[in-house]
Amino acid sequence: GAVVSQHPSWVICKSGTSVKIECRSLDFQATTMFWYRQFPKQSLMLMATSNEGSKATYEQGVEKDKFLINHASLTLSTLTVTSAHPEDSSFYICSASPSTDTQYFGPGTRLTVL
Amino acid sequence: EDKVVQSPLSLVVHEGDTVTLNCSYEVTNFRSLLWYKQEKKAPTFLFMLTSSGIEKKSGRLSSILDKKELFSILNITATQTGDSAVYLCAAPRGGFGNEKLTFGTGTRLTIIP
Numbered sequence: 001g002a003v004v005s006q007h008p009s010w011v012i013c014k015s016g017t018s019v020k021i022e023c024r025s026l027d028f029q030a031t032t033m034f035w036y037r038q039f040p041k042q043s044l045m046l047m048a049t050s051n052e053g054s055k056a057t058y059e060q061g062v063e064k065d066k067f068l069i070n071h072a073s074l075t076l077s078t079l080t081v082t083s084a085h086p087e088d089s090s091f092y093i094c095s096a097s098p099s100t101d102t103q104y105f106g107p108g109t110r111l112t113v114l
Numbered sequence: 115e116d117k118v119v120q121s122p123l124s125l126v127v128h129e130g131d132t133v134t135l136n137c138s139y140e141v142t143n144f145r146s147l148l149w150y151k152q153e154k155k156a157p158t159f160l161f162m163l164t165s166s167g168i169e170k171k172s173g174r175l176s177s178i179l180d181k182k183e184l185f186s187i188l189n190i191t192a193t194q195t196g197d198s199a200v201y202l203c204a205a206p207r208g209g210f211g212n213e214k215l216t217f218g219t220g221t222r223l224t225i226i227p
Contacts, residue, residue, distance in 0.1 A: 006156075032213060043202060043217045044157070093156045097213050103148070105156035 002028050002098045006106035013084055014114055020080045021109045023094030029074035030096035034103065035067075038091040050077040050094075084113045116141045116207050120218035128226050131193050135221045137203035138185040147186050148215070149177055150202045157202055160188070190223075198225045 003026040013019050023033055031052045036044040048058045048069055056069035066088075068080040077096075081088055089112050095103040117140045127133055139147060146164045150157035161170045163179035163186055170177050174193075179186045190197055200222050204215040 034214070043219045044215075045217075046214055049214060095215075102159065102162055103213065103215060104159060105150075108156040 002096070002102075002104040004094065004096050004104050004106040006094055006109050008109060009107060010110040010112075012112045012114065015085055016083055018080055018082045019084055019111060020078055021092055021094075021111075023077045023079070023096070023106050025075045025096040025098070025104075028096070028098040030098065031074060033071060033077040033094055033096045035069065035077075035079050036093045036095065038093060038108075044093060050079075052077075081111065084111070086113045089113045116205065116216045118203060118205055118216050118218040120201075120203055120221050122221060123219065124222040124224070126224045126226060127193060129193060129195060131225075132189065132191045133193060133223060135188040135190075135201050135223070136185060137187070137218055139203075139205050140184065141205045141207065141216065144181070144184075144205065146206060147179055148204045148206075149186070149188050150204065152200045152202055152220070153198075160201075193223075193225045195225045195227050198223060 005024045007022045033050040035047045037047050038044050046059050047062045048056045050056045050069045050071040052071045052074050058064045071077045091108050091110050093108040095105045097103045119138050121136045148162050149160040161177045166181040174191045177188045200220040202220045204217045207214045
């Protein structure tokens with residue numbers, strides 16, 4: 001089946017620093033990847049759609065200058081949380097779609113900002 | 115605004131019981147409904163439903179869609195402790211080619227040995 005990986009799986013950083021999270025589709029190409037955020041005991045909320053070769057599209061309320069997305073190739077998208085603050089602590093999950101409607105999720109990255 | 119609602123929010127049953135999880139939706143240009151299982155990490159794909167009345171089955175899990183009444187159910191028979199998880203349903207928004215998913219809040223299922 002389709003495999004999506006994320007790196008790192010968890011990260012702890014100091015307030016004010018930037019953190020980069022990578023998302024890779026290992027056995028298929030994905031022109032579109034998605035970034036979600038999940039707070040404890042809540043469902044997944046879509047943050048942005050990452051498009052290969054063009055700018056990401058962000059959901060309402062998500063700051064594009066704070067959450068920088070780069071989709072460098074058909075198998076790699078990165079999310080950089082800039083100037084992270086404790087309220088950015090969350091579980092960040094990416095997904096990619098090898099075909100219409102089916103999405104496969106990465107294992108997630110748990111970010112803790114001290 | 116597209117909406118996906120799941121019930122119950124949580125469910126605790128004994129091992130061996132059968133459970134039914136519900137998902138109702140209001141989605142513009144509906145084309146499919148997806149079920150996922152989420153344990154401690156990211157969701158894993160269970161089913162994609164596109165047609166009314168056709169049951170999809172995988173082992174002890176099965177799911178069916180009713181496009182007239184706008185809901186889907188996920189059944190788990192002979193539950194085991196390994197079935198304890200949050201079960202999410204989701205639907206793609208908008209028309210064909212729009213892959214953004216709207217998720218329900220999930221049902222937290224706990225199986226007591």
